[in-house]
Amino acid sequence: MAELILTGAAGRLEARYNQAESENAPIALILHNHPKAGGSMQDRVTVMLHKLFVERGFSTLRFNFRGVGRSQGNFDNGQGELSDAASALDWLQSQNPVAPVTWVAGYSFGSYIALQLLMRRPEIDGFITVATPANHYDLSFLAPCPSSGMMFYGSNDQVSPPADLERSASKIRTQKGETVEWEMIEGADHFYRNELDLLRDRAANYLDRRLAQPRKAAPAPRR
Template sequence: MSTTSIAFKSKGSLLEGVITTPHNISGPYPAIIACHSHPSFKGHMGEDVISAICRVAGDAGFATMRFNFRGTGGSAGIHDKGKSEKNDVKSALDVIRRWPGIDKNRIAIAGYSFGASVIMDGAKMLRKANKFALIAPPPKAATESHLSKDNRPLLIIAGEKDSLSPPDRLRKIFSGYKTPPSLKIIEGANFSLQGDEAEVGNTVVNFLQD
């Protein structure tokens, strides 16, 4: 893999990120953008779930992009409770679409918890993405999401014992979506998905390859 550290602007703030591309495979490559969990609870682009998604996707021939939301790590700006963060994801999508070798018709976006919430709230801004994967999506955000009327393929991953994003509640909410998503419940896992990161990554990549 070829790894490049990048900086890009989003609504006046300079954000940091990392893009990886396959070096033994000729393009164009499908790509995935991975969005981290809540920065107030130590979420960042290097957290285990995000790293696992990018690692497995990279091994499968995908280009990957991860970045720190505004006010996180080396990214400038102030955390905005998801409001301005929608622009961060849109800006990341613009960056990866311009990156050499990327298949612009096969760009997916994944998000973990807060990252999933930002994706759901900003779905209308992300028209150029073709698939979404949401890991431990907050139920309230899922209830109010623009994705409820969207036709694009959607994957939901939750831990069997997750008390913040209970599988039964998610199943009920997402069953009302125009295009019901694929749902993966990870046996024995809680919200942190500690020890199950590889399964998360494999599930996401299998979904993207279908």
């Protein structure tokens, strides 16, 4: 794994990167939990998601949002962090110009940013989110959601209560041919203290199922 410093809108971004052996490997961007709650790219859920994609041959990048670790800048209530994610995805694509598949995954606050990002980047083919804080952020911007994905949540999550995620997810509308699923991890709290292995297994099953399906048609080039 390479330790990197990327360039973001607010300055440098500290990152970790695994380059796949295949020249035409798929790519994945992993986004961490809330910076003001101790979130960083070293969070155990974030690291688990990173490893999940690496094990399936993805060139995979995770990074610290602005103001975290060695990343410059200050927390920007989501707007600046979305810009950070876009810069990181730009870099990842520049290193893998023929990547046939692009995924994004996020945990807690990072899942909110991931969902924002996929609405702006039509090349994103799929997503996995964990503990999306639907009680703190309005997900109505997913109208319609342009990519298929999975939203995992814990039955004992007191930070992002399951009822809020279920209510928001049930209202999501998708583009033709896309499906957004949501799955509860029984017994899991917001931090997956005792259920991380179960989360990994469920996420792996979903990702493997998706990767076995035919790819959707490539989107029109961005202008």
